[in-house]
Amino acid sequence: MFKPHHNHAKCTAKLISRAEEACEQRGSRLTDQRKDVLASIAESHVAVGAYEIIERMAARGPRPAPITVYRVLDFLLEHNLVHKIESRNAFVACACVHDNATPTLLICESCGVVDEIMQPLANENLQNAASANGFKINRTVIELSGTCQACANV
Secondary structure, three states, X not given: OOXXXXXXXXXXXXXHHHHHHHHHHHOOOOOHHHHHHHHHHOXXXXXXXXXXXXXXXHOOOXXXXXXXXXXXXXXXXXXXXXXXXXXXXXXXXXXXXXOOOOEEEEEEOOOOEEEEEEOHHHHHHHHHHHHHOXXXXXXXXXXXXXXXXXXXXX
């Protein structure tokens, strides 16, 4: 679990560096526009919608078109650099490297912070249960809503 009051600039720089490496390994380019969208998402650990991303970017420079931001979001999702919070139709920067493994997203209902944890056994159990019922999983999203430690201690 990350610390609620940490240096987001340092966190964002580390994320951008990791994103550049991941793209290079896959033969993709992390363009300036892609970096800007990723940095806008990573400003906090709260999930943000596409239009909030546009507003954040517009505060620093030209306002991007919504279609541009959605295309970049698709790229970032494909490269496991962001996660889509399905229940909120919003996005959060990926906190760790996990290739194609499915993270469990922990969403605080009080402050909106999103964290992720890896639970390979839980994923395996879900896959086994689905297979036992003749169900083929195409995509898995695991979101848990509750209260983070920082909010619980207030």
